[in-house]
Amino acid sequence: MGFMLGDILESLGQPVGLRHCLVFAALLFAVGLYGVLTRRNAIGILMALELMLNAVNANLVAFWRYGPGPREALNGQVFAVFVITMAAAEAAVGLAIILALFRLRRTVNADEVNLLKG
């Protein structure tokens, strides 16, 4: 595999490269994923989702930064802008849905909302 603890320790001393950023983004995404999967509270799930989106954004910006030519790789930043836009919209609508759900069921616990149960 060529992937050992020594390599990691060694890389910490290296200047920050693309792979550092990618590993950071992967870890952040994993944390967000964990949150999405475990949080009972819908607001908590939403927050974890924001973490995952940020991990994606970090990836996009990193690929732009370390990409081939800055001129061509400017797309990454633009995508990041769109992702942020979408995240804002998603947060607004998601919170509105959560409030409506709360009004309806007096709860924001996702596992208490099991209307789809067969």
Add this chain to the structure above:
Amino acid sequence: MGSVVFYFFAFAALACAVIVVTSRHIVRSVAALFVCMAAMAGIYFFLSAPFIGAMQLMIYAGGITVLLIFAVMLVRRAAGGQVEHASRNPGGAIVVVIGFVGWMAPAAWMAFGPRQMPPVEPRVAGVESLADDLIRHYVPAFEIASVLLLVAMIGAVVLTLRAKQREGPPTDDE
């Protein structure tokens, strides 16, 4: 020196993210999310994307976090002060997460060699070039994104609008 900045922000972001997904107090989660977003903005600055970093601060740290706080306060008030915020069923999630990290991190690590940060031309990385790109090459996407925002705004308003004349306990079709 640059590495230290990156690691500082990265560890801060990760630590805060862990707090966000594990804390039993939802307000604490939101606060951690705020710090996490700010740390992310630092990373963007570090990556020579000041505009994205600024947006991150404004939208995430400023807007979305405030929005979340409002939501938390509304729900807490209506639910009588306490909001259930415990985690559940972490076993399956841990397996999945370990699977993800165990695949993604080595893959990223191995796919891209030790690459130095290329020098960035200030003009290219600046707001002007970004704006030029957005308006020139990505106008349709830009317009669609703005429409999306508008729709989300109206949708949020409609979803949260309370029926005024309705009386009695809420029913399923409300």
Add this chain to the structure above:
Amino acid sequence: MDLLSQHAYLIAVLPVLAFGAVLLLGQKAPGRGAYLPIAALAIGTVWSIYLCARIHSGAALPQGRLLWGVGSTGFYISFLVDGGGAAMLTMVCSVALLIVIYSQGYMRGDAHYSRFFAYLSLFSASMLGFVLSSNLLLMFICWELVGLMSYLLIGFWFHKPEAARACKKAFMTTRLGDLGITLAVVALYHEAGTLDLRVIFEKVAAGGLDTPMAFWIAMGLFAGAVGKSAQFPLHVWLPDAMEGPTPVSALIHAATMVAAGVFLVWRTFPVFAATADYALMPYCAPFWVALIGGFTALFASTMAVVQDDIKRVLAYSTISQLGYMMLALGCSALFAGLFHLLTHAFFKACLFLGAGSVIIGTHHVQDMRKMGGLRVKMPVTFWTFVIATAALCGLGIPGVVGLSGFYSKDAVLAAAKVAEYPGEVAVVLYGFGQVGALLTAFYMTRCVMLTFMTSPRDAHVFEHASETPRCMTVPLVVLAAVALSGGWAGHALQGFVEDHPGYRIESAESWLAEHGQATAALEEAQARAEHQAHRFVELVSFGCILAGVGLGVALYRGGPERADALARKPVLALLHLVLVNKYYLDHAWAAFVRVVVRFEIALAFVDYWVVDGIVRGVGWSTLRVMRWSWAFDKWVVDKVVEAFAWAAGGLGEVLRQTQTGSVHVYMTVTAGVAVAGVLATILGSVWVFAGLFGVCVLGAAGWHAALVGRRTV
């Protein structure tokens, strides 16, 4: 046509309304139910007198159609008032009016006082409808309604077993005759294609009916008339019908309903006349009418001689007089028959009401043997009774003047005398009538003697006897007045009934034109009889009446003892026995009924053991087959279906476990599958990838199914 003529049918409708109102209101109706019928009948009386005047003045006959039938069937409700009809209407309305007034006194204190008046009202309505109708169907309906009301009124005191038996007997006996009329109506519709009398008569006049058919139709109609008018074989119900209240006897069993049979023959006479070919004796319908009528006239009067119940004397007298009417009709003397019907209605109603007055005055004594000398106690009843008796006997001074019966009965006898039947037959018919007249004078004299003259035989009855109230005596006086003077209107009535260009006469005339010779001779003979035979008949009748009255007075001057002694003489004793037992006719009928019942029992036996046995056998075997079929269905077909259902249900039970409804589970599975899929690709194991892909597809399908199910539920 003026408004009153146009709506002449309302004469019959008004009593129906009165009936409904009294039935609904009960005791709360005006006069406890008496006033509404009285008002309806009073209006009807005035109205029908007006109609008479209109017709007399030569106006068009009142007629009209009220309801159209289905298609061209000719079943519709239509009415027509000709001269005879108008006279009948007047008679029915006025007699019914007087009797309803009288009933107020007679029925006083009865538990079902108002219902009685409701019944009387509906009866009058049916009778009027019968007279008004110009369609055989409506006539038949009214005919049956009249029979029904007769049943209800005879059995009005249904708690008396005799009354209950009598009403059943009356209904069943008349029903036997109604069988004939039903067949006749059906046959007539089959032959003529319509039941409209005018159309039928036109067809008959045009020779549309062949003789045997017309004969059987006529005999069917006559069978109905025999039942309703209590003629010879079917007369047995009328004496028993005296169990009903006396006003009922007066109205239904003397004046109107029993006259319905006569009126039916009178109305449909063109059908009878179509067979009046005397060369073919057995197929000559009028001959049978005359024979039955003449025989009944004599036959019933012999039985009246030995009756002790005052109402039964009058009942047999009524049968006898109805026989006279039939005799007249059978001799083609239509007017004589109708005339006798009208006069008889008044004097017989007067006699019955007088008898009712006696019954009330003596506190429900009907046996004449317990009466006697009542003329002192009940003078009004006595004098009206005597006048009506004289009218019934046909008393009068020949060639000068007489009571109403004098004119009508002599007209009947004269018609019989001159009837164009072969020699002996005509003599026999006339003899029946003449001997009957003698007996009539005798038994009526006996009745008057035993009831009012002689000395009181039962001191208790005599002591407590008293004259009846005003509302009962006034109708008596009115009826007696009509009985006294009714005959004087005979000539006017004859012109009125016969000369008017009504449909019936029109048809008869065209029929006469058609059948030339024989009827011309008949016409001539009738004209001859008017001038020559009438005087002879009057003289003979006068002699008979004097003889009858004289014999009666002589025998019963001192009470019934002398007559009783006479009845114990050897030959007379036998005769007396036969008469008291009504010629054993009731026994004969009972035997006949017993035979019929035996036959029916035998039929029931066959039905039960043979027909039912076959049916039961088929049913039993069908049941067996069905059991097997059922078992196959239950254990094979059903089990297969159930197995499928069970399999589907079990599979669903297993699969639904995957649908937790928890978003966490879904997300975990989704993320896990995605990660595992990517890992598998990287590791290069195609089989693992394929397996995971299958899991993905299954998961997506399950999810989709869950969504769809949710939506539909």
